Amino acid sequence: MSELAVTVLQFGLLLLLWILILSIIGAQGRDLMVSKKSRTRAHASAARRNDGGSAPGAQSGSQAPHTGQTPRPRPRKLVVTEGPLAGTELDLGSAPIMLGRAQECTLVLEDDYASGKHARLFPQGSRWFLEDLGSTNGTWLGEEQLTRASTVEPGERIRIGKTVLELRT
DSSP states (O other): OOHHHHHHHHHHHHHHHHHHHHHHHHHHHHHHHHHHHHHHHHHHHHHHHHHHHHHHHHHOTTTSOTTSOOOOOOOOEEEEEESTTTTOEEEOOSSOEEEESSTTSSEEOOOTTSOTTOEEEEEETTEEEEEEOSOSSOOEETTEEOSSOEEEOTTOOEEETTEEEEEEO
């Protein structure tokens, strides 16, 4: 091989390496923007829920407790609305619910995108919280991917792979 051909090959490989590096940086930037948009959307929807929940209490003081908040209905069931187990219902008690493909989970998901021990749904006071357990594909609450334990409101969509669940009263 001539010296010119080797030099051209080296520059070609260097160019290919830079293209790979720049595409990785671009992908990370896009992922960060998607995550930022999700957090912004989640904060906006939480603010709308809080505004919607407090406004009726302020208008009708005789119906709301003296704290100004209307009592929250306590969820009684976990319902699978989409996915291989659609229609499955699980009564909620006071024990945490483990979600995943492992046989020891409370709700064993028949979903290739779910991890063995994917997520945990647990009560604290009158509220239920959802926590991702380091799953491969993530756990989604509404449009936001969970990064920490978050409150789950009745009717809010929980997505694990192709499975969608809801808490219902």
